[in-house]
Amino acid sequence: MPIFLTNDEHAAVRGGQGDQRVADFYWALLRRVETRCESPGLLSGDETVDWWRPVAEYLTDAAMAYALRPTDEVACWLRDVTLSLVRRPQDDWVGPHYRDHTVLEDGSQIGHLETAHFAWAVAVVLDLASDVFEPGELDEVRGVLRERGIKMCLNWLDRQHPMTNWYCVLCAGLTMSAAVLGDTSALERAKQELSVAVGVLQADGSHAESLQYANYAINCLVLVSETLRRTGHDVEAVVPLSAYVGYARWAATSYLYSRPLVSQTGAEGWGSSPKPRSLNFNDSGAVFKPTADLLLHLAVRGRDSHPTEAGLARWLFEETYAQHPGQGPHDQGSFGLITDWGFMTPVLLTAACGAVSPAAASLEPLQVFDCGDTVSRDAWSEVGGRTVVALHGGGELLNGPGHLHHDLNTLIVTHRDERLLIDAGHGCYRNATRQLDLATEMHNTCTFLAAADDGGREAKRLWAQNQQQRRMKRGHAIDDPVDRGAYRLMAATKDQVRVMGSDAAASYGGPIKRFSRFVIQCGTHVVFVVDIVGAERPVKAQWHWLLNNRDGGLDLKMPKSDRVVVRRGNAGMKLFSLSGVGLQTQWAQVHDAYHCLPGRWTEGRSGSGVLLHWWSREESTTLVGVHAMALDSYGRVAGWHFKASSATEVSLEGPAGSEQWDLQAGADSIRFAEKQSGQAYNVSPGRQKSWELQRLDRTQ
Numbered sequence: 001m002p003i004f005l006t007n008d009e010h011a012a013v014r015g016g017q018g019d020q021r022v023a024d025f026y027w028a029l030l031r032r033v034e035t036r037c038e039s040p041g042l043l044s045g046d047e048t049v050d051w052w053r054p055v056a057e058y059l060t061d062a063a064m065a066y067a068l069r070p071t072d073e074v075a076c077w078l079r080d081v082t083l084s085l086v087r088r089p090q091d092d093w094v095g096p097h098y099r100d101h102t103v104l105e106d107g108s109q110i111g112h113l114e115t116a117h118f119a120w121a122v123a124v125v126l127d128l129a130s131d132v133f134e135p136g137e138l139d140e141v142r143g144v145l146r147e148r149g150i151k152m153c154l155n156w157l158d159r160q161h162p163m164t165n166w167y168c169v170l171c172a173g174l175t176m177s178a179a180v181l182g183d184t185s186a187l188e189r190a191k192q193e194l195s196v197a198v199g200v201l202q203a204d205g206s207h208a209e210s211l212q213y214a215n216y217a218i219n220c221l222v223l224v225s226e227t228l229r230r231t232g233h234d235v236e237a238v239v240p241l242s243a244y245v246g247y248a249r250w251a252a253t254s255y256l257y258s259r260p261l262v263s264q265t266g267a268e269g270w271g272s273s274p275k276p277r278s279l280n281f282n283d284s285g286a287v288f289k290p291t292a293d294l295l296l297h298l299a300v301r302g303r304d305s306h307p308t309e310a311g312l313a314r315w316l317f318e319e320t321y322a323q324h325p326g327q328g329p330h331d332q333g334s335f336g337l338i339t340d341w342g343f344m345t346p347v348l349l350t351a352a353c354g355a356v357s358p359a360a361a362s363l364e365p366l367q368v369f370d371c372g373d374t375v376s377r378d379a380w381s382e383v384g385g386r387t388v389v390a391l392h393g394g395g396e397l398l399n400g401p402g403h404l405h406h407d408l409n410t411l412i413v414t415h416r417d418e419r420l421l422i423d424a425g426h427g428c429y430r431n432a433t434r435q436l437d438l439a440t441e442m443h444n445t446c447t448f449l450a451a452a453d454d455g456g457r458e459a460k461r462l463w464a465q466n467q468q469q470r471r472m473k474r475g476h477a478i479d480d481p482v483d484r485g486a487y488r489l490m491a492a493t494k495d496q497v498r499v500m501g502s503d504a505a506a507s508y509g510g511p512i513k514r515f516s517r518f519v520i521q522c523g524t525h526v527v528f529v530v531d532i533v534g535a536e537r538p539v540k541a542q543w544h545w546l547l548n549n550r551d552g553g554l555d556l557k558m559p560k561s562d563r564v565v566v567r568r569g570n571a572g573m574k575l576f577s578l579s580g581v582g583l584q585t586q587w588a589q590v591h592d593a594y595h596c597l598p599g600r601w602t603e604g605r606s607g608s609g610v611l612l613h614w615w616s617r618e619e620s621t622t623l624v625g626v627h628a629m630a631l632d633s634y635g636r637v638a639g640w641h642f643k644a645s646s647a648t649e650v651s652l653e654g655p656a657g658s659e660q661w662d663l664q665a666g667a668d669s670i671r672f673a674e675k676q677s678g679q680a681y682n683v684s685p686g687r688q689k690s691w692e693l694q695r696l697d698r699t700q
Contacts, residue, residue, distance in 0.1 A: 002127045003179060003230045005067050005347060012350040013068055021322060025346045026068065028325035033065035037077035042084070047331045048269065049596055052095055052114045055085065056334035059121040060343035067128040068346075075132040082125050083137060085118060086144040093118055093148050098430065104155065111152030113166065116173025117334060119149030120223060123180040124343065142181060149177040150186050157193055162469040163478060164209060164402040165217035167197040172220035179227045191238045194224060196476055198243045200400030202370035205246025208398035208482075211254050212284035212594075215291055216336030217400075218244045222297040226344065229301075245302050248309040251290045252316055252358050253367045253375050254279040256388060257417040261287060261592065262551055264608055269601035270592075273327035276320045277419060279412050281373060281392040283403035283426045285593030285602070286419070289320035291333070292341030296348035303353035311356025318355045321345075337594045338602070359383045366498045368491045370396040372408075372484070376498040378524040387631055388414040389521050393502025394486035399470065401482045406464040408486045408504035409517040410443040413527065415631040418571035422548045424609060425591035428598040433589065440464045441544050442588060442611065445504075446531060450511050451538040451619050462539070464507040485509075489516060490683070492693035496523040499683055499693045511536040518670060518683060518691075522661050525631050525640075526652050528672065530665045533623040540619040543580055543627065545612040550590045556610060558583065563642065564612060572637025579625035579647045580614025587611070617647065624648050626665050671696075 001007065013026050036044055042058060043051060059082065066074045094101050095114035103109055111119075122145050130138060153174040161167065171194050178186035200217060201207050207214030221239050228235040258274040276289040295313040302310035321327075321341055333340035358380045365377040365385070372395035379385035390412045405423075413421040421444050426437045440447050440463035448462040470479045485507030492499050498521040505515040514534030521527050533541055547554055547566055555567035561583045566573040577583075588609035593602040616623055628650050630640035639655030653660040660675040673680035679695070686692035 002067060003227060004124060004127055004344065005064065006230075009347050009350060010068065013346045019350070022346060022349050024325045025341065025349055029061060029065050029343075029346055030069060031326070032330070033062045033074060034071075037062065037073045040077070040080060042081050048329070048600055049331050050096060052117075053335060053596060054331040055114075056117040056121040057330060057340070057342055059085075060124045063125045063128040064343040064346070066132070075129070078125060078129050079132040079137070082122060082141060083133075086122065086141050090148060093152060108147075108151050108155060110155045110159070111170060111173070112156065113169050113335070115148070115152045115156075116169045119145060119153060119173035120176040122149060123176040127180050145177050146181060146183070150174060150181075150183065153177070154186070154189070158474075160471055160473050162402060162471055163200045163400045164469065165200065165213045165220075165400070167193075167200055167472065168217040168220040171197045172223045175224045176227050179231050191228075191233070194238050196472070196478070198239055199478075201244055202396060202399055204250070204370045205244050205248070206250045206369040206371035206373065208371050208401040209403040210282035210284035211251065211278060211280065212288055212336060213403055214247060214250070215294060215339065218247055219291045219294045219336060222294050225301070226297065241301055241305065245298055245306045245309045247290070248295075248298050248313040248316070249363070249367070250369050250373070251278075252312045253363070253369075254373070255289070255316060255319065256414055256419070257381070258320060259417070263601040264550060264592070264603075264605045265599075265601045267601035269329060271328055273324040279373070279375065279388075279390045280423050280425050281390075281407065281410070281412070282405050283594065285338070286422070286425050286591070287338070287593045287602075289339055290316060291336060291339045292317055292321050293344040293348065296345060296352050299352035300348050307353070308356065308361050310353045312358065312361060314352050315355040315357050317352075332596070337596070357382050364493065366491055366493045366500075368488070371398070372486065372488075372502075374488070374491050374500040374502070376500060376519070376521045378496070378521065386416050387521065387524050387527075388412075389500075389519060389527055391500045391502060391517070391519050393504055393517065394484075394488040397481035397483055399481050401467060401484065402469055404466045404484070405438045405443065406440040406466060407443040407445060408464045408484070408507050409502055409515065410445040411519065411529070412444070413573070413629065413631070415573065416569065416571040416633065418568040419548045420566055420568060420571060420573045420631075422546055422590060422609070424546060424589060424604065426594050427589070427591050427603045428595055428600075431598050436589070437591070441542070441613075442546065444545050445517075446515065446533075447542050447544070448508065448512060448533070448535070449540045449542065449619070450535065451540075460510065462508045462510055462512060464504060465509065487689060489518070489689065490691040490693065494681065494693055494695050495679060497521070497681055497693070501683075501691050503689070505534075511539060520663070520670070520672060520683070522672070522674065523659070525654060525659065526661045527629040527631065528650075528661075528663050529627040529629075530663075530670050531623070531625040532667055533625070535621050538619040538621055539623070541616040541623055541625055543577065543614045543625065545575065546588060546590070547610040547612065548590060549610050550592065550604065550608040552607075554610060558585075565637070567634050567637070570634045572632055572634050574630040574637055574640055574642065575612075576628045576642045576644075576650070577614045578627070578644050578650055579616055579623075580627075581617050582613075582615045584613040585610055586613070622667060624665055624667055626650060626663070628652055628663070630654075
């Protein structure tokens with residue numbers, strides 16, 4: 001009996017179990033595979049990627065379709081493409097030219113991501129569709145899977161390597177190959193590696209690299225978990241569900257909305273189906289949803305032990321996949337770059353639990369994650385929420401840092417399903433513009449100019465730096481978790497107020513001793529950003545704000561040098577700087593998602609973002625900077641009025657006096673109040689390095 005499709009699952013998928021969702025994805029899988037098999041060879045001509053990318057999704061799809069409903073056409077395509085793959089030179093199994101193609105003393109080579117993908121693709125074909133091969137061909141395929149799939153993955157694992165998503169990917173290639181071949185020695189080695197590899201994640205299921213790369217790593221752990229579980233191994237002793245099930249909460253919290261997306265380049269790459277948008281700090285696409293196989297695995301395996309996370313995973317599946325099973329593109333899905341559903345989706349869907357929305361799960365509107373993300377909402381969207389504000393700053397020590405931008409204390413602000421202040425995302429890694437994607441000044445945070453001093457040090461531009469990766473050495477000796485140079489100051493809620501705080505001074509180094517950013521969300525319409533800076537010698541701060549113009553739909557007005565008015569769709573924002581002067585604008589690039597090749601429809605064109613800069617009025621060893629945002633509908637935002645009594649005192653009044661928020665900021669206290677209700681609050685230092693939010697009596 002195959003590993004990846006039991007007799008009961010076969011019957012359940014074919015019969016649909018009376019579930020229209022199962023039937024939809026069963027027929028969508030058959031249609032997807034049959035269309036591809038109309039053309040000989042791996043690529044059918046509509047791909048946008050190099051040939052290495054879609055091997056895993058195309059072969060595993062076809063193998064599952066064949067196992068469910070075998071046809072001569074699919075058998076012919078599977079046999080042809082698999083044999084073509086295993087007969088290619090070993091060097092092709094390494095990957096594209098930018099991988100390490102060194103030939104070792106024994107004639108083998110070091111495996112990479114592509115090697116692992118090839119390995120698990122061939123393993124699934126052997127498991128689900130071995131009868132498409134002649135006996136001699138079957139021996140040939142098995143031999144190559146052993147000598148390349150297993151051997152090359154082991155070659156990577158035998159060397160010093162970073163604790164990143166790669167560890168999980170190479171382990172998946174090894175595990176699935178060993179299980180299908182019945183290689184008990186290789187499988188025991190895989191289990192040893194996996195018990196360590198799972199540690200690239202944070203304790204709460206978040207990940208230091210990004211939301212996107214967490215999905216890639218965890219989806220590989222899902223393949224491993226299903227393989228071990230289905231072959232009778234104690235999966236909880238190797239890859240415990242508790243290590244990654246928390247990803248469902250992070251992904252659900254990071255999900256913003258879905259709607260169709262027009263390509264920036266005029267290409268038809270995105271199609272007409274709704275595309276999800278998610279919070280995309282570090283290397284993560286704004287167009288992102290977790291892989292469907294991952295979501296349904298959680299919805300099946302966690303339904304009893306982790307019902308909330310399982311229900312959230314199924315809810316995300318319903319939100320982002322269920323209504324459009326035929327959506328694409330599908331040629332980068334297994335690499336987790338432009339995600340999709342895969343070969344296990346119809347199978348897992350037969351046993352998945354029901355959906356539980358964040359509101360139904362009673363998730364708080366303010367969510368904190370170990371990776372450094374803090375996400376605030378006025379409310380969850382299904383109960384009327386309209387505003388999402390996210391701060392990327394200090395969290396716990398990082399277990400698997402990588403793909404980091406120079407972006408600590410940066411913001412993303414969304415209102416009425418429009419991304420207004422955004423993260424630029426990332427284009428092709430091998431573009432010369434890659435450094436622009438990473439740069440601090442391309443994010444909604446600060447850089448500093450340190451004045452020259454009498455000791456001979458010249459004026460110096462300061463920006464956030466990244467720490468080195470955490471590495472695995474021979475013998476499973478691992479570097480300590482990484483301190484990126486930031487720590488969380490607070491995350492607190494009272495009434496309709498949410499306050500997030502982070503200090504990132506250590507990442508800037510030099511004279512910067514304090515860069516504390518507080519983000520205060522007051523209900524739906526008002527956000528204050530207070531920056532408190534301390535330095536050993538005088539510095540000037542430069543504030544950067546990146547606006548979304550990815551489709552040319554940004555309406556930007558600059559009526560005065562201390563403010564801008566931003567409109568997109570039916571959302572508007574007034575952004576005021578109390579502390580900044582010298583407003584400047586630059587065109588920037590805002591990416592939808594990563595693509596392995598340059599100049600594709602996923603990549604931002606020039607002018608797809610607008611970058612604003614303000615300088616602090618003076619250089620000083622102590623700075624308090626205040627920015628204020630009013631968020632409302634396209635028309636009503638004009639009715640918001642701003643009054644600054646000083647560089648640190650501000651009042652924002654809504655249309656017709658509907659609400660009025662007053663704020664006064666100092667280096668050790670931030671007070672704010674809503675005039676109509678009389679509610680007043682104070683943010684001030686608490687124990688150790690943390691700050692606290694207090695509700696004040698009306699008399700205070």
